[in-house]
Amino acid sequence: MTQANTVTVHILDKEYCIACPTDERANLESAARYLDGKMREVRSSGKVIGGDRVAVMAALNITHDLLHKQQRLDQEATSTRETVRDLLDRVDHALAADHQDGPGS
Template identity: 85%
Template sequence: MNQPNTVTVQILDKEYCITCPASERANLESAARYLDGKMREIRSSGKVIGADRVAVMAALNITHDLLHKQQHLDQQASSSRDHVRDLLARVDHALASDTDSA
């Protein structure tokens, strides 16, 4: 029987008991399903043999995706900052012009 803070997940037909806060249970289960799917995908390609190698390749692929998405978010944030700066400059200019007219 599981302890309240222990979650059992299955990855490549192996069970792992992991301790986590109850509030993180759904996230942990989702992460385990995602990892299991990636590992099965790699294993079924037939290009990588052995659970350890499959796990490393899955970790590399997931990390690559994460870093790529982070880079994309950083670029979007930079673009948003530039846009906000431009808008603020326009507002400052409009306010300065309005003050000069008064």
């Protein structure tokens, strides 16, 4: 079983100690850097004041991006399924035609 270790991350000039499995450390650090960057973008826009509000706006921006990407992936998956169905239909038709023409024809 993976043992949790404490990882220290810095987000918007604050330090957070977080329990994290060793094999997830790199992902946690990457997520913290990403969040820090997004929060700094929000803060530097000058439109949002206060750490809590900056965090909420950054979370909303990240969630919006995530949902948009998920929607795009869902659309691509649907398109891929339709393409595969079309190809399978074409193969079925080709095999049926070949079977009708068969070796005895």
